[in-house]
Amino acid sequence: MNNLPKDWELVDLIKLSYFKGLTPSLLKNVVDNYNSYLEFIEADLPPNLNILINQGELFKRKQIVPNVEAEKQLETCNNHQINICTIWDENYPLLLNEIHQSPAFFFYKGSLDKINSPTISIVGTRKCSTYGKINTRRYANYFASKGVNIVSGLAYGIDTEAHLGAIESGGITFSVIASGIDKLSPQTAISNSEKIIESGGALISTYHCGVRALPPFFLQRNRIISGLSSATLVVESKVKGGSLNTAKFARDQDREVFAVPGNITSINSEGTNALIRDGLAKLTNSPESLFKELLFDYSSKIQLIDSVELNFATKDEENIYAILSFEPIHIDELVNKVNTNMSQLLVCLLNMEFSGSIKQLPGKYYIRN
């Protein structure tokens, strides 16, 4: 359904998006000041708009009329079940609308029904550690189970853990990508995107269909990730990671930034530790405390996975769970701490793995799940 003012059509909006130098605010200005695309194209610009447009030096109003491109975009959208949300639509994200140069429209695939529920973004490095993965899942599980949306970028590592963590808790997750929605790669991203859509979330992109992701687009995309969220959580990031860029955008957008501290010798935590050290992010050490700090006025929809799975078959299992933490412990160390022999311990560990309360890591290390 088209909620654009007057006689504007979606295709006209896409045409405008091909105009050089037409920033989102200028584009909105054009739509609000003219009755139709045709009127805009044929009119002499009034002084107020003329001044604005002249500020964009590259803008040559009548040089480009990208009708063919715009029609092609709509056709691709139809073929791939991609929708367009404009700033004039009721489901346009409220938080995104508050940021400077909020996009006049964006492409999405899936559902935006829950986009205005409380939302946090979880971002971090692609090459994350087990510590990063576990903590991302903890936060994503917890927040999703409280009905808070999780926004991330569908990259490997922390992003993927954030999306999947939200989904496994029955939550909603949105992925903002740096390419056209029809140009996702590699295959893992495609299959995860399907899970995101099936679980009630959506893929979001401000890039035209057919566009391949390139480094500058990732930075621009990060601005949308933080813009969709009331807070951004950085779990693990190197000093030059794109996640720090997201954190910077979040601060500029007057949104809260939190970071999970890490081992001071870990390269993956250099960025997050620096954020905390420099006072650019608040330290968070548990999803529960972060939730309280954010004061989401939201009651729990689903019981937390942790509390559901903490039913132990034996006293031994309960003891083992009490010894384990989110720091990996080797089986040799574990057997010394538990009052049982190795074969019994192995049986307990196997049962606990099956019940989902613990996880085995490579090299016979164990942690809580």
Next chain:
Amino acid sequence: MNTNYKEWTREEFIAFMMVFAASSDDIDRKEKALLKNELGKGLFKDMKKFVDDTAEFRSKAIIEDLRDVFCKTQEERDALYAELEKVVMADGEVNFYEKQMLKHVHSLIDPS
């Protein structure tokens, strides 16, 4: 086509670079014709699939790994970049996305 890029020939690397550069947005008719003509239909088709299936950070790693193998001298790098410009400009114009792509590949093949 060999999907293990570490075993590529110079011809395969150049083909990858050309298809990658053309893939900033949908490859249009004229760009496609030029690529098929330069690479042959088979290699173009295989390489397009490879490029489509390869994430951005992996493409970057491929270029960084192979540029010093196949484009050792400044002349070779300049010649490759000129080829890529030719592909991108096959339709007579360079749009925003293509400009970004040219900047990106230039920084990758000639980091100095």
